[in-house]
Amino acid sequence: MSFYNSGKLDAIFSNRSNQTYIIAEIGINHNGSFDEAIKLIDAAVDAKVDAVKFQKRDLEAIYSKTILDDANTQEWSFEYLIPLLKEVELSDSEYKKIREYCDLKKIDLIITPFDENSAKFVGELGVSAFKISSADMTNISLVQECANYGVPLLISTGMWQDGDIKECALFYNSQKMKYAFLLAQSTYPAPYENLNLKYFQRLQELSQNDVVGYSGHERGTFIPVACVAMGYKIIEKHITFDKTLKGPDHKASMTPSEFGEMVSNIRDLESALTSEKKVNQAEMLNKEAFAKSAVAVRDLPVGHVLIKSDIVYKSPGKGIFPHQIYKYFGKIIKNPIKKDHYIDETDFKEVCKIKDWKKFEFTQEWGAKCRFHDYDAYKVINSKVVEFHCSQSDFDMEFTPEETSQAGLIIHAPEVYDRKLIDICSTDEEYVKESLGILQKTIDKTLELHKYFPHHKPKVVMHLGGMFLDDKDVKDTDILIDRAIENFAKLDYDKDAIDIIPENLPPRPWYLGGEWFQHAFMSSHDMLRFCQHFDLKMTYDVCHAQLYCNLFDRDINEYTKEIMPIVSHVHISDAYGTNGEGVQIGEGCMDFDALFDIMGEYSFSWVPEIWSGHLHEGAGTYECMKILEERYATKL
DSSP: OOOOOOSHHHHHHTTOOOSOEEEEEEETTTTTOHHHHHHHHHHHHHTTOSEEEEEEOOHHHHSOHHHHHOGGGSOHHHHHHHHHHHHHOOOHHHHHHHHHHHHHHTOEEEEEESSHHHHHHHHHHOOSEEEEOGGGTTOHHHHHHHHTTOSOEEEEOTTOOHHHHHHHHHHHHHTTOOEEEEEEOOSSSBOGGGOOGGGHHHHHHHHTOSOOEEEEOBSSSHHHHHHHHHTOOEEEEEBOSOTTSSSSSGGGOBOHHHHHHHHHHHHHHHHHOOSSOOOOHHHHHHHHHHSOEEEESSOBOTTOBOOGGGEEEESOTTSOOTTTGGGGTTOBOOSOBOTTOBOOGGGGSOOOOGGGOOOOOOSSEEEEEEOGGGHHHHGGGOOSEEEEEOOGGGGGSOOOOSSOOSSEEEEEOOSEETTEEOOSSOSOHHHHHHHHHHHHHHHHHHHHHGGGSTTSOOEEEEOOOOEESSOOOOOOTHHHHHHHHHHHTTOOOOTTTOEEEEBOOOSSOEETTEEOEEOTTOSHHHHHHHHHHHTOOEEEEHHHHHHHHHHHTOOHHHHHHHHGGGEEEEEEOEEETTTEEEEOTTSSSOOHHHHHHHHTTSOOEEEEOOTTTTHHHHHHHHHHHHHHHHHHTTTO
């Protein structure tokens, strides 16, 4: 029969996945209630696990009639357990409904059969894997029956010593079974001092398989995270709504919130377990601020040969670093270097000055980003629009261009003021008031500068907030958008005189030297809802959108189709992962052919936004423009 199987477990067995396979063991924690079982599946899905696991028993095939008829004839544990197992066993029809519900929720279903009759039922029902309980690790006939169905076997090793595990492993290996041992300690809850976590290396050796898992019954969430750090590839823990309920497993289980915390911590750990040392954008900014590079002690003219006495080392770390400068001693300087200015490798190369950039031909209204202080250098390219990215202090700067421009004026409002982020989604009224004050200053400054760019209606790009330093569990971003709508309405502006165009934001933005967590203004839903409320257009940052789609497994082309009707202005760069912003075109993961096919049906202005693209006579920006013209001029 056909049933949902994510393929994630198969990918682990074939070494095609670096992601831990996480199982929420529902077991018998549903207490015999089908409705409770469904609720626990929903909780597991919300916790973002890969699979849910149940248990199936035919009690008459497991226990003798004497025990079933009168458990009191045995040890007290049977008197407790047998009546409980009779109460909690779900019917065959309920298991079929569970199978259908897992298909609907797109989550793997795993079942532990405790007897061969149940194994046959489970095999015909369809599962992503069989789980073999610790008690049945040595039950060769049951294991063989499960192996007949061609899906992986996850075999717990609690209750047994090394010699027993070795003997079973020799048999499993001789039969070429597809299996993984799960380290387990069959006490509920299990004491930490008896977990023997380092034994996983022995399990790898015995099973001749790198795939070893952990089935935990201890309290807390940190042991499974530690297991992932050690190399375990499968994690199983029990899930319950109430640890005080009767039953053997509840007290050794985790609540849905604990499960979600564990899964989140494991995924964060996985993202950190890389062997390649990379420098991210926030580190680059911090390196520029704190590291030291070679600085000229005097004006160095073109033709000068650099010597050691020409330099000292100072911040910013934007130039040649001390450990690399020796490569440049004896080289001829090809661009003049001012006293106290950092020396860069481009100072030894022929650099295309902004005034010498080729004339670009694009279909849409194109432009470049600059600051007030370098506008004179950029105005010579005669772009259709110019976007000024402002800092808080720019508003106190006198900026009076010598002549008016034909270009459209776009001002990007500051994102930071007084080392705080603009955020009108906040519940702190004073914080919102300060944020609105900066945004109002931006509006006023834009209108003031409009006289120098009089031929087009000016635009203001805004970041409106919804970011957190910690990853708060904000599932309903409508709450944040509600606050933004309420507060944005307090701004004073004339829609006939100026266009305010909020920008979509990335999921893991770099602010103030580190990574933050964005919630509002990422999704197409948020952008459409906010902009349509005020009848606004928006700024579409295609890099931010790609990062959002990467994180939340969305299709950027569908995202683009949804928001393009309200797009007025576009920021263009490539992207990678979930926080790789501002990458040069072709160096990230974006499919610009498909993207620009969709966008080309609409009219908009645009600028490149390459990380540090403004440095060295705008070298990164110029390279981006040349690539875009060569490949996409008719669409842009």
